[in-house]
Structures are given as structure tokens and as C-alpha cells.
Amino acid sequence: MTHGGSLIDWAQKAAELDTHGCALLPGLLDAAACVAARALWSEGSFRSEVNMARHGYGRGVYRYLAYPLPDPIAELRAGLYPPLARIANRWAAILGTGVDYPDEHAAFRERCRAAGQVRPTPLILRYGAGDWNALHQDLYGEHVFPLQVAILLSAPQADFTGGEFVLTEQRPRMQSRPEVVPLSQGDAVVFPVRERPVQGSRGWHRVQMRHGVSRLRSGERFTLGIIFHDAL
Numbered sequence: 001m002t003h004g005g006s007l008i009d010w011a012q013k014a015a016e017l018d019t020h021g022c023a024l025l026p027g028l029l030d031a032a033a034c035v036a037a038r039a040l041w042s043e044g045s046f047r048s049e050v051n052m053a054r055h056g057y058g059r060g061v062y063r064y065l066a067y068p069l070p071d072p073i074a075e076l077r078a079g080l081y082p083p084l085a086r087i088a089n090r091w092a093a094i095l096g097t098g099v100d101y102p103d104e105h106a107a108f109r110e111r112c113r114a115a116g117q118v119r120p121t122p123l124i125l126r127y128g129a130g131d132w133n134a135l136h137q138d139l140y141g142e143h144v145f146p147l148q149v150a151i152l153l154s155a156p157q158a159d160f161t162g163g164e165f166v167l168t169e170q171r172p173r174m175q176s177r178p179e180v181v182p183l184s185q186g187d188a189v190v191f192p193v194r195e196r197p198v199q200g201s202r203g204w205h206r207v208q209m210r211h212g213v214s215r216l217r218s219g220e221r222f223t224l225g226i227i228f229h230d231a232l
């Protein structure tokens with residue numbers, strides 16, 4: 001791992017999230033960590049596999065990792081959570097949701113567990129030529145941690161072409177705003193699971209967010225998705 005999140009300027013990332021609805025974490029994983037994470041596809045232990053076309057989710061395959069997560073992924077999830085929880089709490093206060101997120105991921109996992117959300121949600125996705133990921137929200141039960149992270153494990157141009165990470169922001173009574181996030185291998189993007197506050201001329205309002213991946217033109221693309229709430 002290059003730095004696993006310890007060198008990130010979170011005040012700047014919070015400002016990017018407030019302004020644009022996403023924040024880039026360049027080089028979160030180094031090339032060796034990407035190779036190791038990609039190797040999990042064939043060597044890791046998974047709780048389930050989803051063929052996306054079968055469910056109308058697009059085209060491609062993803063696999064949810066089983067507990068216990070491999071150490072680097074468990075450390076990444078626990079390490080990214082505290083600074084994201086500070087942003088999540090600020091957003092919750094702005095939106096008046098009445099939810100507060102604990103400082104540590106273990107405490108949030110315990111809250112999920114008490115509601116029956118015990119199954120791990122970190123996942124690895126694999127796309128081949130022609131594959132894509134429909135715009136969606138990763139909701140798995142009552143408890144939702146409002147931010148998630150996706151890490152590109154493959155190298156654009158060298159390993160694949162096309163396959164861009166896409167966000168849409170559905171603004172109330174207005175047309176949706178698209179955002180394409182250019183990622184290099186090892187880069188991560190932080191984005192809202194479901195919604196975020198946006199500051200308008202008459203104060204803050206709520207917009208709905210979705211994310212997906214455009215069609216791969218060629219090659220093979222792997223992603224590691226880190227979702228902080230567990231699943232029913």
C-alpha cells in the first residue's frame with residue numbers, strides 16, 4: 001500500500017465533496033497493492049457472486065468478500081472510516097437526519113449487526129469488453145453509512161479502455177448533473193451512497209446520487225469497492 005489514507009488532506013477532500021459530490025484520493029494503493037487486491041479475484045474467499053446481467057444491473061461480475069476480510073482491506077476500511085464519519089456527521093447535521101455516526105468503524109459495524117446487517121459488503125468487480133455498471137445506489141438495509149469508496153485496480157489504456165466511473169446528481173425539479181471521474185490505477189474516489197447536501201442560493205438542499213461505470217471498449221477492469229455498512 002502506498003499510504004492507505006494516512007497522508008490525505010481531509011479538509012480539502014471534505015471541501016471537494018461539498019462542492020463536487022466526489023473526491024479523488026490519488027495513489028491510495030500502489031501498483032503492488034493493486035496486483036495483490038486483483039489476485040483476490042481468484043484466490044480470495046467470497047460470500048457470494050453476482051452476475052450483473054442476470055439482475056439487470058448492467059454486464060460484468062462482482063464478488064462480495066467474506067469475513068474475515070483480508071488484512072489490507074480490513075485496515076483500509078477501518079482507516080478510511082473515521083475521517084469520513086466526520087464528514088458524514090456534518091452532512092447529517094446540515095440535512096437534519098438525526099443520525100450520528102460513531103468515531104470508529106467497529107462501533108458502526110456493531111450498530112449494523114444489531115439490526116441484522118451482518119454480511120460484509122466490500123466487493124471486487126470485474127468487467128470485460130462490453131461490460132458496464134448501471135447507475136445505482138448500494139443500499140443493504142436500514143443502516144446506511146452515507147459515503148463509500150471505489151478503488152481502480154487496473155491501469156486505464158494499458159489494461160482497458162472505456163469503463164469510466166460516472167456519478168449522477170438528481171437535483172430537485174431540475175435536470176440531472178453528470179460527473180465523470182478520471183481514475184488512474186490505484187486511485188480511489190469517495191462519493192455519496194444515496195444523497196448529499198448542496199448549498200444553493202436559498203440554503204442547503206438534498207440531491208440524490210447514483211454511480212455506475214460506462215461500457216468497457218476493450219480489455220479487463222477490476223475495482224475494489226469499500227462500503228461501510230454491512231448487509232442484511
Ligand SMILES: O=C(O)CCC(=O)C(=O)O
Nearest residue numbers: 125150165213223225226
Ligand atoms: O467499478 C466501479 O468503478 C464501480 C464499483 C461500484 O459500483 C462500487 O464500488 O460500489
Ligand SMILES: [Fe+2]
Nearest residue numbers: 136138211225
Ligand atoms: Fe456500487
